[in-house]
């Protein structure tokens with residue numbers, strides 16, 4: 001990376017960093033669709049512009065690229081290490097701020113690492129958040145979770161929603 005100008009480097013970074021690339025958002029979109037978790041909006045205009053959001057249920061899903069969000073599955077480049085570490089730490093701080101801010105507003109936030117997009121547990125997490133909806137969170141946005149939410153186990157399978165044909169037809173674009 002050292003041989004390219006700052007200008008070119010920032011363009012490369014913008015391209016890699018941009019959301020909606022093929023290793024993150026597209027595969028998860030297909031998985032959600034196949035699992036009947038539909039009716040989401042992409043890049044809903046709330047804090048952080050979640051990759052997928054169910055605004056009515058207040059569920060936000062972010063797909064985070066492993067390198068840019070500091071996943072342990074990636075190593076830092078050997079050159080300019082300080083620069084990259086800084087950059088990634090900044091991203092992680094922003095991730096935390098975004099998640100906190102949304103949760104304070106009653107949203108359920110699910111962050112998915114690029115390398116975990118295809119894990120069944122990822123789908124289970126999203127499915128649980130979407131199906132539970134926002135009722136509990138809207139009533140009790142306090143710091144201490146209610147006993148009910150503590151006892152609740154994440155659902156590992158999703159009940160069919162074939163009776164709601166209209167839902168799948170709602171537009172996914174803005």
Ligand SMILES: [Zn+2]
Pocket residue numbers: 066071072073074113114115116
């Ligand atoms: Zn990873």
